[in-house]
Amino acid sequence: MKKIKYLVFALLIPVISMAQTSSGESGGSRNYFGIAVGANATTNGLGGDIAVSLLKWLDVRVGYEKLEMSMSPMNLSLSGQDFTLTPTIRTGGWSAIADINLLGGLYVAGGAYLTSFNPSFKIMSANPMTIGAITYTPNDMGELDLAIKPQNKLAPYVGLGFGTNIPRNHRFSMNFEIGAYNMGSYVVETSGTNLFAGNSDNESITQLNKMLKGFSWSGMYPVIKLGISYKFFGSTK
Amino acid sequence: MKKVLIFGFSLFVIMFFTRCTIQDDLAKLSSFATDSLKIVLGTPEFSHTIHFEVRDAATQGYITSNVKIKLSGAGARKVYNNLGEQPADSTFTAVMGILDLVLDPRIDSASLAANPVSFNITPVADGYVGVQQTVKVSNEKFKIVEVSMINLSGQQPSGVSVSQANLSPAYSGDQTSNSVLQQIDGMNTTIEVQPNTTLKNASGQVLKGNISSQVVFYNPTDPVAQNMLAGALTGPIQLENNSTVDSKLVSAGMYTAELKVGSETVKTLNGEGLKLKTRVPDDLVNPKTGNTIQEGDIIPMWSKEENSGTWKFEKNSVVKKDADGFYLEDIVNHLSYWNWDWVSDTNNYYDDGPVITWNLVNFKSGQVNIEAHLNKSGVNYGTQYEAIYNNSTSDFHSTPMNVSGYLKITDRAPVAGRHLTFSPDSIPFTDLSPQNYNVKVTATYDPTLYTADITVKIHSDDPTDKTIIMPSTFINYSQSTPLSWIPANMKNGLVSVKLLPGTNYSMLGIFGGKWVFGTFRLNDIGNGQLQFVFSDFSSTVNNITSDPIDRPADGSSIEFTYNVTVPASTFSSFQKVGRPIQVNK
Missing domain, CATH: 2.60.220 (Chondroitinase Ac; Chain A, domain 3)
Known part of the structure; x- marks a missing residue:
C-alpha cells in the first residue's frame, strides 16, 4: 500500500501541472471519439488492445499481453552435486486501463491487470544418484519446482506515457509508456515430485514469503511498453 | 522541456522511495537464503514392501529381541532394506518382531507378475529355532511374511x-x-x-x-x-x-x-x-x-x-x-x-486355488486371518495371514482337490475402537478350485477414536544443516499392551493413524539398520482440547508434549506436525536416502 502512495504522489505532480497548463488549449470542438486497435511490445509480453476515446481527455482500453519463454537449462553446483536449473519466464495478463491525456501527447494511465505473472524454475539432478546400492536416474528422483506467483492476481496499475493509444488526427499513432502494477507481494511456491514432493510444505518458504511481504517493492512489476495503434473508427480530422 | 523535467522528477521520486529499501531488503534475503532456507527431501517410495513379522510360534507374541534374517537363493540379491542397502551376507535384523524390506525398484510390476521373485529366509535368534522358508513376491505392494520361531526354553507350539x-x-x-x-x-x-x-x-x-x-x-x-x-x-x-x-x-x-x-x-x-x-x-x-x-x-x-x-x-x-x-x-x-x-501334483492339488478380492470401506488397509477349515482329516491348509487394501487380492496356491469346507475370515490385528465386519465372513466351498470370491470389509469406529494425520519432519541438531527429511516408509504402531503392530504407510512424512485418547501406543520406525522406537499418546486435556505426548524415545529422538490442539469436529482429522530433531550423526543415515545434495554446507 505504501508504494502505491508513492507512485500516486509522484504521478499527481505532472497530472496537476499538465491539467493547469492544458486548460486553455483543450477547449476546441474536435470530435475525439474513436476506436483503435493496438499492438504492443512490453516487458509484460507481446499483445494487443482495443482502445476507445470517450472524452477529449479520456481514453479507455482493454488489452492482453503474454510472455512465456523457457530458457536454456543452466548448470548449478551445490557442494559438489550438479543440478540443472531451467527457468521459465511467464507473465502477462488482461488489462483494463484508462488514459488521461495531458498536453503534447503526455498521458497518465491507471487501471488494473489480471496478471498471469508466474516465473518458475525447474530443478533436477544432473546426474544419477546412488542410494544404498540402488541407483536412481534424475527422473526417478523427480524435480523441484519453484514458482513466483502474485499475492493478488488483480493488480492496480499506474503509468506515464508519451503519444496516444488512439490517434487523434491520423489513422496510426505510436506510444511509449512506463509504469508498474502492484500484485501485493511476490509469493514463492515450491512443489516437487518423488524425493522433492515434501517441498509443498516447506516452512522456510513460508518464512520467506512473510519476509517478502514486508518489502516495499515486493509485488511490483515494471512495465515498459512500446505500442502502435490503428484508429479504425472515428474522425481523423 | 518543462514536461520532460516533470516526468524525470516523477521517476526520481519513484526510484528514491524504492531504491532506498531494496539494498537492505536484498541483504536480508541473502542472509535468509544462507541461514534459514531449507530444502525438504523425501526418501524413495518403493513399490513392493515385504513386511516380516517374527513371532513366537507358541504364544504368537512378537519376538522382541533382535532376530537375524538371512536371505539366500536366486532372488536374494533383489531385496534391500528401506535405505536401499544390501549387506554383503544378505543378513538383515528384525527389531521388536518387525522387519521391512523392499524389492529392487527397477523391477517393473509387469515383469514381476510374470516372473515372481523368490528367495529363502533363515531366521536366527538366541534361544529360538526356526525353519528356512521360501518367500515368493509376485505383485503385492505389501507382502506380509510370517516368521514363526520356537522358544527353546519356553512353551512349545502344538505339534x-x-x-x-x-x-x-x-x-x-x-x-x-x-x-x-x-x-x-x-x-x-x-x-x-x-x-x-x-x-x-x-x-x-x-x-x-x-x-x-x-x-x-x-x-x-x-x-x-x-x-x-x-x-x-x-x-x-x-x-x-x-x-x-x-x-x-x-x-x-x-x-x-x-x-x-x-x-x-x-x-x-x-x-x-x-x-x-x-x-x-x-x-x-x-x-x-x-x-x-x-x-x-x-x-x-x-x-x-x-x-x-x-x-x-x-x-x-x-x-x-x-x-x-x-x-x-x-x-x-x-x-x-x-x-x-x-x-503336491496337479492330480491332487491345484497350483492356483481360490482368489479373494477385497473391497475395503472406511479404512485403507488392515490384516486378516483366513482360516481354512477342511472337512477331511489329515489334510491341512492352516491359517493364511493377509495384508489387505482396497481391490487387493489374496491368492491360495497348492490347494487340495475335492476337499470341502469353509474359509473363515477374521481381523488379524484388532485395534481398540475399530470394528471390522466381513461380508461374507465365511466362504463355504466344495472344492478349493480356482474360484473368485469378493469380500467386503467395512470398518466402523467408536466415537472416541480419533484419526490423527501426523507429519514427521526430521531435522538435524546441526543448525547449519539445510535439509529436512520427510521419509516415505512404513511405520508400525500398536497399543503398547499387548503389541499388535499395525503397519501404516508414511508418504513424504505424512502418516494417518487411529488413536484412542488416554491410551499408550508404541511406535516403531525402521530405517535400514537403524530404528526409532518409543511411545506416544493422545491426551484429552479438557476444555475441548487434546494434546500429543511423545515419550520414551531413545536418546536420538526428542520427546515432546505438543501445544493444546482443538478437538476436531466429528469425522475430522487431527493434524499435527512432529518435528523430530536427531543428532547429526544419526541424521546422516537418513540423508543417505533422502539427500542428494548438501546445501550451503
Missing part, C-alpha cells in the same frame, strides 16, 4: 517337539563304536547315531567327542506345526528324475537337526550314518491314494539344500508297521532339514 541332548558316543579311531539314541517325542520320534560313523564338518574335518544335539520334529497332522512349515515346504523341488519343479510338499514328518561337536557343526555322517525314525499317525492321508496311510506306502524322503532352498530327493522310504502302529525310518548321511513328503 512341535524340541529336544536338546548331549550324546556321548564311544569312538574307535575316527568312527563311533556304539549307537547313541536321542528321543524327541518319547520313543515316537528318535534319532540314533549309528556305530561305525565318522562325523565331519563342512570342510571335511573329522569331529570326535561328545555331541550336542538339537532336534525339532514337526507333526504332519498338527495344523499349528504345519502352518509353521507352510513357507518351508513351498518352493523349488528337485525330483527323483533330477528335474526341478516349483511346488509344495505335503509332509509326513519333518526333522531339523543340528549336531555339534564342541563349536563345530556336524555336516556329514560317513559310514552307517544317522537313523531317523518317527511314528506316522494312523489318520494321515496319503495324497497319492486319497486314503489313510497303509503299510507299504511309499513316501519320498527329501533334504534341503540351504543355499538354494531346493528340496532334493534323497530316497524312497517305505511305511512299516509294528505293534504300536505305522512308522518310517531311514538312514541319512548328511545333516539338513529332513522331510518325508509327497510332492
